[in-house]
Amino acid sequence: MxxxxxxxxxxxxxxxxxxxxxxxxxxxxxxxxxxxxxxxSLIFVILAGLAAAIFFGQANNTLIVVAAACLGAYMALNIGANDVANNMGPAVGANALSMGGAIAIAVVFESAGALIAGGDVVSTIAKGIIAPESMETAQTFIWAMMAALLSAALWVNLATWVGAPVSTTHSVVGGVMGAGIASAGLAAVSWSTMSKIAASWVISPVLGGVIAAGFLWLIKSRIIYQDDKIAAARKWVPLLVGIMAGAFATYLALKGLKRIIKIDLGTALMIGLLIGGAVWLVMIPAIRKQSQGLENRNKSLKILFGIPLVVSAALLSFAHGANDVANAVGPLAAIVQAAQSGNFADAISIPFWVMIIGAFGISFGLFLFGPKLIRMVGSQITKLNPMRAYCVALSAAITVIVASWLGLPVSSTHIAVGGVFGVGFFREWDAERRLRKARLEVPNRTVYGPEERRRRKLVRRSHFMTIIAAWVITVPAAAIISGLIFFGLRAFLS
Known part of the structure; x- marks a missing residue:
């Protein structure tokens, strides 16, 4: 016992x-x-440096290229953490994709875009921000590019930590501008180009917001507010999906396939028109079949927009990978060329091993740190459903096409977030309009006071102000950081 x-x-x-x-x-x-x-992330940065040492060989400037490869990898990680959220956020916020599914799709299509269609020749450093010939020596040019890379990466990292989606293109532009001023003075900067970039702070989000709001108005007036919603959807959803297909075909022809083939705007529009028309005809019987047995209510409409929204997110990721990978590896490629040959004034082509660093860095950054900004864009600015998120995605493609036609510089980040704001502000306006109309029809209807009406705003003002402030200070902040880093490098290495 x-x-x-x-x-x-x-x-x-x-x-x-x-x-x-x-x-x-x-x-x-x-x-x-x-x-x-x-x-x-640290392991990836170290591996990028080892890859640079292997591919660059035993040249005199190997150490510089290894350091630059580490900085390029760090920048690519930050692009994945911040910029990619703009493509996937709306689909996740609308519950059309889970967070895991969004990250998987984005990793595949971002990498494919970067490796298949990315890395076209960078004819002028960072879109002509500085004149390379204004640099005294190749060594000065290399220091300037390293300062630009590090400053842009630090700024995007800070913005991600704060929870503000910023333009990585503008971050690189600011970094190059700051290093250029620090190394060669104010005369080295192309101020006409900088004025266009400043204009894009307004043009990109406003254009994206207006187009997204316009499509949401079309969906509400022609489908949601109709007595027979399903019958209206059978008529309009195929047309909307056809417009989406045509817009993305044009977008990819213009922006995503530059490495494979050069296509002018007219040809791209014709390609988009043909593909859009074909998809519209195919979708008519497909939507009719999918809508059979659906109840006549708004929830049923979400089903019809789910698949088009997922496809649009994937296509946006492909085009983003094709274009924005250069933000991470463009300065790195410039450093490699200057270190190899001493030539830094001519056009710069991006080696394939450099593209690999950019593509994998974006994917790792998205996987490790992307969910924070995906939630911000997808659900914390305003509430999205598949119809609203679809309008944001469609707006992103159409805005780039319109901007290309008008010759305006735009930011994909600003367009996408501007589209989210546009949808939210349109819903606020529409809710107020319907409330006024109901008040006229029913005079004794309960009216909310000013405080309650402010509380019921559909766009969170705190996020709105944080994001706008981050957009405005991105270029000057990156420029100041870059200038300080350049002075530090020159003092340390001279």
Whole structure:
């Protein structure tokens, strides 16, 4: 009997010890979880440096290229963490995609866009921001590009931490401008180009917001507010999907396939018109079949927009990978060319191993750090459903086409976030309009006071002000950081 009691006590002691170990393991896992992302990122940056050492060989400037490759990898990680959220956020916010599904699709299509269609020749450094010939030596030029890369990466990293989607293109532009001014003075900067970029701070989000709001008005007036919503959807959804297909075909022809084939705007529009028409005809019977048995209510309409929204997110990711990978590896490619040949004034082509660093860096950054900004864009600015998110995605493609036609510089980040704002502000305006109309029809209807009406705003003003402020200070902030880094590099290495 005593032995059995001793055994029971031993078991109780063992259970307590195991419980303590279990609690210790859980606490260790909880504490170490935030370190997984930085740890994997550091390994990737080190691997990028090793790859540069292997591919660049035993030249005199190998150490410089290795350091630049590490900075390019760091910048690519930040692009994945911040910029890619603009493409996937609306689809996740609308519950058309899970977070895991969005990240998987974005990783595949961002990488495909970067490796298949990215890396076209960079004819002027960072879109002609500075004149390379204004630099005294190749060494000065290399320091300037390294300062630009590091400053842009630091700024995007800070913006991601704060929760503000910013333009990585503008970050690189600011970094190059700051290093150019620090190394060669104000005369080195193309101020006409900078004025166009400043104009894009307004043009991009306003154009994206207006187009997104316009399509949402079309969907509401022609489908949602109709008595027979399903019949209206059978008529209009195929046309809307056809417009989407045509817009993305034009968008990809213009922006996503520059490395494979050069296509002018007229040809791209013709390609888009043919593909859009074909998709419209195919979608008529497909939507008719999909809509059979659906109830006549708004929830049923979400089903019809789900697949087009997922496809649009994938296509946006492909085009983004094709275009914005150069933000990470364009300055790196310039450093490689200057280190190899000493020539830094001619056009710069991006080596394939450099493209690999950019593509994998964007994918790792998205996987490790992307969910924060995806949630911000998808659900924290305003509430999205598949119809609203579809309008945002369609707006992004059409705005780039319109801007190309008008010759206006635009930012994909500003367009996408501007589209989200446009949808939210349109819903506020539409809600007020319907409330006024109901008040006229029913004079005794309950009217909310000013405080309650402010609380019911559909766009969160705090996020709106944070994002706008981050957009405005991106170029000057990156420029100041870059100038300081350049002075530090020159003082340390001279």
């Amino acid at each position: 005593a032995d059995s009691r001793d055994d029971a006590r031993h078991l109780e002691t063992l259970d307590r010890d195991l419980a303590r170990f279990s609690n210790l393991e859980m606490a260790t896992a909880y504490v170490s979880r935030p370190m997984v992302g930085p740890g994997v």
